[in-house]
Amino acid sequence: MAFEPNTLETMQLIKELTSIPSPTGNTEQVLAFVENYLKEAGIASTRNNKGALLVCIPGKDDTKQRMLTAHVDTLGAMVKQVKPDGRLAINLIGGYRFNAIEGEYCTVETSDGKRYTGTILMHQTSVHVYQEAGTAPRDAKNIEIRLDAKVFNPEDVAALGIGVGDFVSLDPRARIINEEFIKSRHLDDKASVAILLTLLKKLQQDGEVLQYTTNFLISNNEEIGYGGNSNIPAETVEYLAVDMGALGDGQTSDEYTVSICAKDGSGPYHYGLRKNLVQLCIDNGIDYKVDIYPFYSSDASAAIKAGFDIVHGLIGPGIDASHAYERTHRDSLYHTEKLVYAYLFSEMVK
Secondary structure, three states, X not given: OOOOOOHHHHHHHHHHHHOOOOEOOOOHHHHHHHHHHHHHOOOOOEEOOOOOEEEEEOEEXXXXXXXXXXXXXXXXXXXXXXXXXXOEEEEEEOOOOHHXXXXXXXXXXXXXXXXXXXXXXXXXXXXXXXXXXXXOOOOOOXXXXXXXXXXXXXXXXXXXXXXXXXXXXXXXXXXXXXXXXXXXXOHHHHHHHHHHHHHHHHHHHHOOXXXXXXXXXXXXXXXXXXXXXXXXXXXXXXXXXXXOEEOOOOOOOOOOOEEEEEEEXXXXXXXHHHHHHHHHHHHOOOOEEEEEEOOOOOHHHHHHHOOOOOEEEXXXXXXXXXXXXXXXXXXXXXXXXXXXXXXXOOOOOO
């Protein structure tokens, strides 16, 4: 059926979502935003014990069900140590590298909700002082947070309320460029969350009935491997993760098409579902690429590892510079949204 996504609206929603700090383990604020978005659209949601959001859209067939997921949790860090000079050592949350965050602005949130800004820097940053400024390893020993506060020692830091285990979020620096590109940290996976939210809103407004009862999970622990491995109804046959396509040398995916994953680090995705997704693209004029992501896993693969007897798949917009300062184009969002919509009204794998 004909459907034209309002991609600029989706991009604005992505920008809103990325502006809300949500490192894995501290996602309440963004989940409350999503919960309120759904409520204003007239869509009921519930929480599981992990804090993730669940939405059930009844369909004509309740005996066979689908599940779609996207995740709001992002990469981040925790305070590991307060150093003698008042700088903060950090421990990373999620799979990324220290060099990807060197020079980034950040926010430290204390256990009582106070927030302090800072900058993530090499200890040996000044080229006028440190001969090894350009060659020293970018690692947990050398990377630290310089707080935007007058601190000289651990006692000064403690007086601010900052301590070990406090969450650190990275500034997203979200920008929409000429209504074409959106670049920001945390497009993984807030781009896909925005896509699912806009489609849920459209389904509610149009009153269209899906072929199969479909459950949506907005998960909050994907970056550490177990966001989507529970709360899967026994009637679920197909499970589709909507995440990101990884770009780089040897990849077919780009910033202008929807990426369909054939295999990632967890192994191949269901061949029949993958072929169905490709056929939906062909039938609906959706630009797509099939790809393999060698160092990747998803909520769908987490569900498989948890032992669920499901057909699993993975699609998403092509995201450049994944787990760093990411970027995608409105075309990729458009084609991803078109594919998800077409999938919701399609027949299941035979």
